[in-house]
Amino acid sequence: MRCAQKRLISTTSRLSSLSIANIEKFPPKESLFKHPVEGSPPKYFSPSVWASLQPPPPSALVAFAHRLGLQSVLSSTDIIQQVCTHQSFLTLHATYYPQEERPRCNAQLATVGNAVMGLFAAEYLHASYPYLPTRVLKAAVSAQVGTSTCAKVAQEMGATSLLRWHRTVSTTHR
Numbered sequence: 001m002r003c004a005q006k007r008l009i010s011t012t013s014r015l016s017s018l019s020i021a022n023i024e025k026f027p028p029k030e031s032l033f034k035h036p037v038e039g040s041p042p043k044y045f046s047p048s049v050w051a052s053l054q055p056p057p058p059s060a061l062v063a064f065a066h067r068l069g070l071q072s073v074l075s076s077t078d079i080i081q082q083v084c085t086h087q088s089f090l091t092l093h094a095t096y097y098p099q100e101e102r103p104r105c106n107a108q109l110a111t112v113g114n115a116v117m118g119l120f121a122a123e124y125l126h127a128s129y130p131y132l133p134t135r136v137l138k139a140a141v142s143a144q145v146g147t148s149t150c151a152k153v154a155q156e157m158g159a160t161s162l163l164r165w166h167r168t169v170s171t172t173h174r
Helices: 002-015 047-053 058-068 076-085 088-096 107-128 134-144 149-157
Strands: none
Touching: 047 088, 058 076, 058 149, 107 134
């Protein structure tokens, strides 16, 4: 049992910036093997899923706000956590914790953020290159505020360990 606890702690510490002081009981009760009820499939504990379900420590959220220089605007850690929570995380959270209240996500903030980023990028590119054709300007704006560019910026800001989202496998059936 001791080896399993050490493995759980080491795996969890590698997966995210998770503070054990923030967690009420460690190891979690889900990590202890329980014999399944007759006829039901066994449930196995996944440290990576468990670590992704844990909220980031408040100290990391406050440090992130200070790093961006937004500590006066983002005064509450709840707001910072909402900004860092994607809508896809809600389904994962509801799957494992159906009785708990759903965390607030950034769905409405993301719509406004995408519009503002597109507006600033379009204004900058149009001012810098006033004679670009419309299609080329649109492609340049998409390249400036696309997913890979935003991911690189988030990594440079140190936000990747704070982001809470769940990638789903998309399958198309026709």
